Amino acid sequence: MRLCMVENANPHCVGKRLVREKLLGPEIIQMTSEKIDLIRKRLQTAQSRQKSYYDNSRRKVEFEVGDMVHPGFSLDYYEPLKIKDNLTYEEVPIQILDRKDHVLRAKTISLVKVLWKNHTVEEASWEREDEMKSKYPELFVNEASTYK
Structure with missing residues (x-):
């Protein structure tokens, strides 16, 4: 059905009315x-x-190893990604930047801020400390002097 506007036939009514037409x-x-x-x-x-x-707005830009690409991110950390057959790759942590405790109602969770390879400092993420220690113990070798 289509709605059409038609002139109202009543002279006392000014305006239009809707009529349904098939x-x-x-x-x-x-x-x-x-x-x-x-x-x-x-x-x-x-x-x-x-x-x-x-x-x-597109322009071609070339970089070399050692160039500062973004504040806090140098191409020194860059390595080509190792892409698996299923087109995924493994994120590799390179440094612990910070530590904090997240307090819940009845529990406290220790978190660490992790800088990942091929990512900027702004892209660092908070991860559970216990999980990071079990997967990447090498990151925590010199931790006592850094954060305590």
């Missing part, structure tokens, strides 16, 4: 096809505009 067979198919074409054209226009914005 669309049959080819009319509804034609109207739907026109709407789909309009939507496609608008999507193409939007995609073209976004591509243009992206292309105008």
Whole structure:
């Protein structure tokens, strides 16, 4: 059904009223096809505009090992990722940056802030200390002098 506006026949009522009109067979198919074409054209226009914005702001940049790419991130830590057959890779921690205790109602959880290989300091994450000690004990060798 389609809603159409028609002039109100009553001279005392100023305005318009809604009338329901049935669309049959080819009319509804034609109207739907026109709407789909309009939507496609608008999507193409939007995609073209976004591509243009992206292309105008893109530039080629090259770095070498030792260059400071981002504050707190040097390419000295960078190594090519070892991608597995299932297209995954293992995150490798390189340093403990900080430590804190997270207090719950009846329990305290010790957390450590971990800097991961191929990530910036801003991307460091808080992890459970007990889990990190069991998986990566080498990170905690000199911990007594650093945080106590």
